[in-house]
Amino acid sequence: MSSFGDALILEPYDAEYVALPGGGGFQLLADASDTGGALGANRLLLGKGADGARPHHHALSTELFYVLDGTVEFLLDGLLTSVSRGGLVVIPPRMPHAFGATPGSTADLLVVLTSGVDRFGYFRALGRIQHGLEPFDSLLPLQEHYDVHFLDDPAWTAARSQHGKQTR
Template identity: 25%
Template sequence: MAQFNRAVASLPGRERIARHPHGGQVFIHATAEETAGAYGIWETFSAPGTGPSRHMHTRETEVFRVIEGSYRFWCGNEMIEAPVGSVVVLPPNVPHHWRNVGDSMGRMMGFVTPGGFEHFFVELERAEAATPETILPIQHRFGLVEIGDGPDP
């Protein structure tokens, strides 16, 4: 495996831009290739009332830091209110989801370790249409398991 021995910089205006399945914009700041597989980092923007459906990652620990807005996370049977400044760490193989529960655009930094999942957003952006038929194979490649309905946001 390659060594992670040089800085990675994501400069304003030069981010790699993709989309979340729920329509929010994603700026990718660092990839597994740039960090010798250690992690991936992105910034996610979400409109009020939006967020991913209940799912779990089979490979990664996922970390979010709320920068703007107000979020609610569900992890297993636990609900977490996450205002600005909150950090939420989500373990692999545990169903979870989140929502922007505020009344304005929200923004979070997202991290995964090990890296690689950040490419999920790029592949979704490249898909011709965001339908279950196009999304499901992408989810499988990235070890993402859709759980479906969870606790009510």
């Protein structure tokens, strides 16, 4: 990673990669501390039908998803929709949401959060949780710190269970 003035340049080989089961993973591109708090960015690869995030909201951040490849199922304020390659979803603060690759599809997403909150630690923890090295509950005391506030949503649980996936 290098900077020219206030510009951030990240070469592909400089990005940390957090592997997830099923061939997926996070490519950590920019944390808020890298951008003066302006934004955080990552690339998320999801295996076939894999969950991306259980229902949650962000109190402070707007979240942008650009689908680079595949098809993603989103829960947006209680409504389910699918978005394919080239689609864009922008979620305002406080809107409950969840997402995952649709059954039989992988997904490749660019995810940007603004204003930024340092979340690389959160993504590293998710990797450990997905690999069974930590319980999900270890994230609960950190919800305020990462501005990720988990919610229960029966519609999401039912939809993902129909596809044979349980949300994490």
